[in-house]
Amino acid sequence: MNRRRQSEYSEQDSAVLDRLDRKFRRSLLTYFGRRTSDLSDLEDMVQDVFVRLLKRGGASELERQNLSAYVFETASSVLTDHFRKKITHRAVNHEPFDQNRHGGEDFSPEHVLINREHLERTSAMLLELPELTRAIFVLRRVEGLKVKDVAARLGISVTSVERHMRVAVWHVMQRNGADQ
Amino acid sequence: MMEPTDSTWREPARLEAAADWFCHRLDGPLGAGDQAAFDAWKAESPANVYVYARAEAAWRTYDDPRIAVIVRAMTAAQAEASHFTAPTPGNDDDL
Numbered sequence: 001m002n003r004r005r006q007s008e009y010s011e012q013d014s015a016v017l018d019r020l021d022r023k024f025r026r027s028l029l030t031y032f033g034r035r036t037s038d039l040s041d042l043e044d045m046v047q048d049v050f051v052r053l054l055k056r057g058g059a060s061e062l063e064r065q066n067l068s069a070y071v072f073e074t075a076s077s078v079l080t081d082h083f084r085k086k087i088t089h090r091a092v093n094h095e096p097f098d099q100n101r102h103g104g105e106d107f108s109p110e111h112v113l114i115n116r117e118h119l120e121r122t123s124a125m126l127l128e129l130p131e132l133t134r135a136i137f138v139l140r141r142v143e144g145l146k147v148k149d150v151a152a153r154l155g156i157s158v159t160s161v162e163r164h165m166r167v168a169v170w171h172v173m174q175r176n177g178a179d180q
Numbered sequence: 181m182m183e184p185t186d187s188t189w190r191e192p193a194r195l196e197a198a199a200d201w202f203c204h205r206l207d208g209p210l211g212a213g214d215q216a217a218f219d220a221w222k223a224e225s226p227a228n229v230y231v232y233a234r235a236e237a238a239w240r241t242y243d244d245p246r247i248a249v250i251v252r253a254m255t256a257a258q259a260e261a262s263h264f265t266a267p268t269p270g271n272d273d274d275l
Contacts, residue, residue, distance in 0.1 A: 138251055166203045
């Protein structure tokens with residue numbers, strides 16, 4: 001096991017990490033291994049799960065009735081973050097330079113970093129929405145479909161599409177506000 | 181324009197009303213009655229005008245074409261991940 005970070009933890013926390021490691025390491029490696037091709041990141045992802053669990057409550061978390069379910073719920077959010085980082089990184093790095101759009105911008109490293117964080121955050125906000133609401137918002141806003149076309153594509157009513165759109169816009173407004 | 185305080189513009193009912201109006205207007209020009217109601221709502225409070233501008237700003241956030249690339253890839257990645265069933269929870273007794 002990768003123990004390089006363990007020295008930062010108290011004796012009690014280290015004991016918790018050890019127990020989690022013994023119990024879940026193998027199945028978490030399998031879980032991540034099936035879902036990503038980045039084999040070099042597997043160990044880090046497993047560590048990330050344990051560290052998140054530790055941060056949330058440490059030893060008391062281990063007394064949970066449904067510990068396994070909780071561990072894999074955490075693993076699922078680690079996986080989502082992993083995809084998000086990887087994909088954002090790729091999209092940002094592969095964006096061709098467009099003189100018309102980018103020519104006048106400030107390209108200091110700091111500026112690029114802020115943009116990347118902003119892109120990540122903006123995209124991630126959509127992941128917080130229920131699946132159907134997100135799908136509707138993406139079709140309407142990102143893919144540019146009309147309400148009636150979204151309704152036809154998903155086999156739901158126009159009223160229902162409108163309701164989901166209001167929820168999505170409300171969510172994005174609220175999350176944007178939280179960053180001010 | 182006076183900038184409403186944080187708590188003013190965060191009132192849930194106000195945010196909701198702004199989102200409702202914004203989405204309503206997305207679907208096409210308002211009829212005369214709705215337009216009057218929208219104008220009246222904005223005239224009610226500077227906070228309404230402010231929050232409505234926030235709805236427009238939130239919408240514009242998704243103008244960046246890179247968002248489409250990221251969102252499509254995220255959706256594909258999630259769909260791929262969901263093909264695998266969740267592991268069977270193990271027995272926690274030996275912890």
